[in-house]
Amino acid sequence: MVHRIYPPILKWTLFIALCTLSDCYDPLDPNGNITVTFDIYQRTDNGYLARVTLQNYYLYRHIDKPGWKLGWTWANNEVIWSMSGAIATHGGNCSSYSGSERPHSCKKDPIIVDLSPDDSQNRSEHCCRGGLLSASSIDPSNAFSSFELEVRNLGDNPLGQAPNNLTLMAPGPGYTCSPFLETNPSVSLDFGGLRQVPVLRTWKSACVYSSFVANTLPVCCVSLSSFYNPSITSCRNCSCGCREADENAASCIRCTLTTQICVIYSKTATVECTDHMCPVRVHWHFKNNYMNQWRVKLTISNYNYNKNYSNWNVLVQHPGFTQNATTYSFNSAKLPTLGLQDGVSLFWGIDYYNSELLHSDENRVGLVTTEILLDKDPNSFTVSNGWAFPRRIYFNSENCEMPLPDTFPMLPNGSSSLGPTHCAFSLSFILFFLALLLL
Numbered sequence: 001m002v003h004r005i006y007p008p009i010l011k012w013t014l015f016i017a018l019c020t021l022s023d024c025y026d027p028l029d030p031n032g033n034i035t036v037t038f039d040i041y042q043r044t045d046n047g048y049l050a051r052v053t054l055q056n057y058y059l060y061r062h063i064d065k066p067g068w069k070l071g072w073t074w075a076n077n078e079v080i081w082s083m084s085g086a087i088a089t090h091g092g093n094c095s096s097y098s099g100s101e102r103p104h105s106c107k108k109d110p111i112i113v114d115l116s117p118d119d120s121q122n123r124s125e126h127c128c129r130g131g132l133l134s135a136s137s138i139d140p141s142n143a144f145s146s147f148e149l150e151v152r153n154l155g156d157n158p159l160g161q162a163p164n165n166l167t168l169m170a171p172g173p174g175y176t177c178s179p180f181l182e183t184n185p186s187v188s189l190d191f192g193g194l195r196q197v198p199v200l201r202t203w204k205s206a207c208v209y210s211s212f213v214a215n216t217l218p219v220c221c222v223s224l225s226s227f228y229n230p231s232i233t234s235c236r237n238c239s240c241g242c243r244e245a246d247e248n249a250a251s252c253i254r255c256t257l258t259t260q261i262c263v264i265y266s267k268t269a270t271v272e273c274t275d276h277m278c279p280v281r282v283h284w285h286f287k288n289n290y291m292n293q294w295r296v297k298l299t300i301s302n303y304n305y306n307k308n309y310s311n312w313n314v315l316v317q318h319p320g321f322t323q324n325a326t327t328y329s330f331n332s333a334k335l336p337t338l339g340l341q342d343g344v345s346l347f348w349g350i351d352y353y354n355s356e357l358l359h360s361d362e363n364r365v366g367l368v369t370t371e372i373l374l375d376k377d378p379n380s381f382t383v384s385n386g387w388a389f390p391r392r393i394y395f396n397s398e399n400c401e402m403p404l405p406d407t408f409p410m411l412p413n414g415s416s417s418l419g420p421t422h423c424a425f426s427l428s429f430i431l432f433f434l435a436l437l438l439l
Helices: 002-021 421-438
Strands: 034-043 047-056 069-073 079-084 086-088 111-114 144-152 164-169 175-177 181-183 187-190 195-198 201-209 220-226 229-233 253-256 261-264 280-289 293-302 313-318 325-327 331-334 343-348 366-375 392-395
Touching (some): 079 086, 220 392, 280 392, 325 331
Parallel strands (some): 220 280
Antiparallel strands (some): 034 047, 069 111, 086 111, 187 195, 220 229, 253 261, 313 392
């Protein structure tokens, strides 16, 4: 008994310790996780009926194509007799069952995948999203999904036993799930919401993401520019990996600007050859400095040659987002912060307009862009010391590689302040008028 209880607990405790040392805890989304709920809502003669729900509590992390895969290990010799709203990818060895009726899956460790929205058969309530889960702050109505299953062959425990070793691929690695723990039974409403009906039994698990566990290269980088400095701060070299020194051995796509011809040096090449080698670049341009506001242009470029980003989002941590902001071509929302003086804003595309970040080709780079108008804080506004630029930027919840602070566009002549744009315009107009008088 001791052997069965303590190893999962020790494993989860060790994972929490590793998360403390790495990046599982996100101060911009401290309560983010994907909760998996296993509800037994009805007993049968041979087992029980259950409903499994995945709820995405991440504010800005979503599950994109090809969708989630959920797995576990049965505690005994249970089998999935039937399913609705999802399917098990393998049927397993069901040779011990004879007759026309056979289990849906006899695998000891089944893998479950979601059905597509087009599937008209074998559906259940709140199912069939193609494995996609939206971020909770963007589209909460599509931030959860569920499926139902009938479980038989319970063995000596007719009440059912929680599955072990829950795994979540969404769609790749990076998620680690806690053991299923029994909680207060889930409650549904009946009689028009007047009566609460609890299920028979509920187990829950929380799955959290870590790029340390995922062990993947960065996917994005940040470049900067401003109206007061002609130089552009590019993404750092090798932000997402380095290209081969030998052009003929390059595993990326190289385009010649003069001929508009792209050469693919590898059959696996999908990304344009750049110094940063990132699939995505986010560019922040400090465009105008007005008396009471300032204007920024935010551009996201996709350097993939065969991959679109559906339902993309960009998160920006910046002091200016503590004030009112107007976004013209993206949806936006301010997110709560925990112990941060900076503001945090989330941006995502507008449906049927720019919610799809298209791939690049030989003629153009796929991009989406917007301008943002921010109110100034008269007590703290200054463009010195890089204040005009973000502290951190995330693309699709992945932390983008930022330029080093000492490379940020500097103010001209080392000045510590910069007047509004219209003042410079007025001075130019006066000088122009005086020049006319002297002619």
